[in-house]
Amino acid sequence: MNEIIKQLSNRKSIRQFTGENVSDEDLELIIKTAQRCPTSVNGQQISLVYTRDKDKIREIARLGNQEKIAEADVFIVICVDFNRTIFAVEQTGEKHQIDKSAEGVLVGAVDAGIMLNAIQISAESLGYGTTAIGAARNEPDAMIKLLGLPPKTFPIVGTTIGVPTIQAKNAPLKPRVPIESFAFEDKYDDKKVKDGVLLYEKQMKKFRVDNNMNYLQSYCEQTASYYKNIYFRKIEENYTKQGFVFKD
């Protein structure tokens, strides 16, 4: 098993940090390395706004309604950035259209996910821990203001970075849904997906008992607790305000 497979196979979200710093050199290397990830049509419609300012990180934690964020040493917000591509397209005398389409919304979101994962893998290879933070979308208007984001950009996801505590580092790996219910050759299999959920539910309940994690919700419980609500309600309004349109 090579080093990369080994690291990826042992990945877990880290929410407890020692408070030690991410060095300037490491942060630069993480960002520089992640920037090599692919973007659709090499459009590079992603920008990062990072902060090491404890007050700003606390403010992001407050906006996201997740106090654990405040423990991180660095927070990076991954922003969809059609401000860059609009300026690029203007140089040719053409008119940028993709920001006003469902395709534009999707391509930005997919590329943000790619960048997020590349940042996290780079950071983890240097010994840091990370957690992806969807709650960067909890209060988009306030986040846009905090980061000084112009029209045609959107703060779509974030990540913490910090030095993991030993306890967090050694926490048991949560199982995943059975692989035969996750990856299909040639055709999606609805029965396998549903059987997979039922089996995984049992595995997660056993995992909870085996690891004395009474506070842990089972897969179905946790998924329901989020997905029975539309927990971030200002997305469409703020996409519209920022000049995006989900059509075509």
Next chain:
Amino acid sequence: MNEIIKQLSNRKSIRQFTGENVSDEDLELIIKTAQRCPTSVNGQQISLVYTRDKDKIREIARLGNQEKIAEADVFIVICVDFNRTIFAVEQTGEKHQIDKSAEGVLVGAVDAGIMLNAIQISAESLGYGTTAIGAARNEPDAMIKLLGLPPKTFPIVGTTIGVPTIQAKNAPLKPRVPIESFAFEDKYDDKKVKDGVLLYEKQMKKFRVDNNMNYLQSYCEQTASYYKNIYFRKIEENYTKQGFVFKD
């Protein structure tokens, strides 16, 4: 520089393959490894449909209008899968809502990007080459039919996997926009973004000359050639057909 930073720093999209096979063991390891990547609220709202069937890969190339895809040995489609989470939420007696919101569309797309990157990094660590294929969205209705996808799922992005030719492996690394125009401390800087575009445009033109790549478009030319059009026009229609709503 550790092995992971080294690999990520040298990443490039690979479009020329030798035709050699991705072994069954490696494909399984790639998928198993990638599945460890994070998903929002551990919802695991992503499924993969992969194919090694040359006819199917040719059909995907045709649907995506990208003949190069047909050279790959494996094609993986990354699908947003709320079919799984709906079934999970039903087990608790609650009603799944997130699929009918802008947040649901975004969380699926971001998680698909994360998974795509994890698949590609795993595959590359085993010596394979990949290219991310947004054109999986070119004909969503036909793709949905080809893969047998049920309602509440969407084929959002794909990746090729194959053994890279030596020439492709040794191709020069394309520069990225200047790092000071890509990553900002605390505040987004519009001037730096625009200056970055202008500098990068010159760098890409020099890169084209230095590497005798006359066929290569500059950054502004290439971005304009795509983004002056809404090049995938059936996204919103097919999201709606699949039972998604971009609202709230």
